[in-house]
Amino acid sequence: MIPYGRQDITAADIQAVVEVLQSDFLTQGPAVPAFELAVATRVGARYSVAVSSATSALHIACLALDIGPGDVLWTVPNTFVASANCALYCGAAVDFVDIDPDTWNMSVAALKVKLIKARTDGTLPKVVVPVHFGGQPTEQRAIWQLAQEFGFKIVEDASHAIGATGEGGEPAGSCRWSDITVFSFHPVKIITTGEGGMAMTNSEELAHRMQMFRSHGITRDAARLEVPSPGGWYYEQQLLGFNYRMTDIQAALGSSQMNRLDNYLDRRNILAQRYDELLAGLDLQLPTTLKQNRSSFHLYVVRVKGQQRADVFKTLRDSGVGANVHYMPVHLQPFYRRLGFTEGTFPAAETYGSEAISLPLYPGLTEEGQTHVAEVLHKALS
Numbered sequence: 328m329i330p331y332g333r334q335d336i337t338a339a340d341i342q343a344v345v346e347v348l349q350s351d352f353l354t355q356g357p358a359v360p361a362f363e364l365a366v367a368t369r370v371g372a373r374y375s376v377a378v379s380s381a382t383s384a385l386h387i388a389c390l391a392l393d394i395g396p397g398d399v400l401w402t403v404p405n406t407f408v409a410s411a412n413c414a415l416y417c418g419a420a421v422d423f424v425d426i427d428p429d430t431w432n433m434s435v436a437a438l439k440v441k442l443i444k445a446r447t448d449g450t451l452p453k454v455v456v457p458v459h460f461g462g463q464p465t466e467q468r469a470i471w472q473l474a475q476e477f478g479f480k481i482v483e484d485a486s487h488a489i490g491a492t493g494e495g496g497e498p499a500g501s502c503r504w505s506d507i508t509v510f511s512f513h514p515v516k517i518i519t520t521g522e523g524g525m526a527m528t529n530s531e532e533l534a535h536r537m538q539m540f541r542s543h544g545i546t547r548d549a550a551r552l553e554v555p556s557p558g559g560w561y562y563e564q565q566l567l568g569f570n571y572r573m574t575d576i577q578a579a580l581g582s583s584q585m586n587r588l589d590n591y592l593d594r595r596n597i598l599a600q601r602y603d604e605l606l607a608g609l610d611l612q613l614p615t616t617l618k619q620n621r622s623s624f625h626l627y628v629v630r631v632k633g634q635q636r637a638d639v640f641k642t643l644r645d646s647g648v649g650a651n652v653h654y655m656p657v658h659l660q661p662f663y664r665r666l667g668f669t670e671g672t673f674p675a676a677e678t679y680g681s682e683a684i685s686l687p688l689y690p691g692l693t694e695e696g697q698t699h700v701a702e703v704l705h706k707a708l709s
């Protein structure tokens with residue numbers, strides 16, 4: 328089976344991990360700040376907080392922004408459940424904004440309409456979480472302008488998008504048009520640490536709060552103590568945090584993978600362009616990348632029109648192609664239905680969710696493998 332995504336691990340990656348295993352620190356050593364610096368430097372953010380997953384990054388981002396009971400977070404239905412769950416972890420509520428039928432990202436027009444109505448109803452969100460779906464940056468400057476007008480905070484879910492660039496070449500994660508951006512380093516994503524994530528910000532205060540929430544709410548920073556330090560053993564727990572730390576083993580792998588980020592982006596873009604050519608003329612909607620963007624192409628999604636998705640999907644799987652679906656709309660998951668969400672509420676995301684198929688895309692995908700995927704699709708649709 329050709330998988331839809333797969334990590335790329337080199338001898339240099341293995342060596343980097345072995346060096347940590349032979350060193351004094353498996354966790355809370357120098358590899359974590361080195362990885363944080365490498366990512367922050369690459370994407371142009373001032374601060375970075377490495378954590379155990381993007382899910383924990385979303386959680387500490389929400390906590391740092393002080394979202395809680397009585398507050399609402401908006402995200403898109405076309406995402407992984409974690410983008411929405413983070414609000415519920417904090418006791419806040421979730422609502423959704425429909426997607427653009429071409430980019431499959433948050434529709435800025437739908438966001439604006441919903442904000443105007445929410446202002447009248449007194450239900451404005453505290454935080455909005457746009458998702459750079461498949462690696463294509465959202466129209467982030469426009470969303471930022473709405474944030475200034477309507478007074479909400481922004482957490483970009485860039486789990487798919489490390490290395491991608493948006494309007495004016497702005498790197499995903501620079502936080503030029505947001506408060507916080509999170510990345511995921513799960514093995515199917517662009518670079519991996521096994522499990523892992525990172526939260527980027529340009530705010531010293533938000534960075535400090537996220538560092539606190541990552542590690543039990545504890546600080547040893549003399550300037551931040553509530554009581555003068557009586558000696559070198561002293562630390563204070565000042566709020567309720569978690570153990571969301573990344574290990575040095577993971578961070579060393581991440582730094583080593585960062586050295587090949589550009590190769591990964593190039594390879595994914597070449598393969599995506601080749602899919603465009605191999606699939607041209609079929610009755611499929613192919614990905615639309617806005618001119619201002621360079622996608623990291625975490626995913627290559629095609630939309631099968633009409634009612635044929637299940638058949639095409641089965642033909643792919645039966646032919647050794649590990650197709651997948653990203654995403655079934657989050658609001659229609661049983662858990663979210665029980666919170667009151669119903670079908671028909673976000674039609675663009677729902678139609679998308681009934682038509683989408685993710686094709687295999689990862690740096691190690693061969694041209695032969697990709698040609699096979701295209702041939703199966705040609706057969707399935709003829």
Ligand SMILES: *Cc1c(COP(=O)(O)O)cnc(C)c1O
Nearest residue numbers: 380381382407409486511512513
């Ligand atoms: C993968 C993913 C996450 C969660 O990432 P983890 O590192 O597995 O916690 C969150 N949001 C999106 C959009 C993702 O694709």
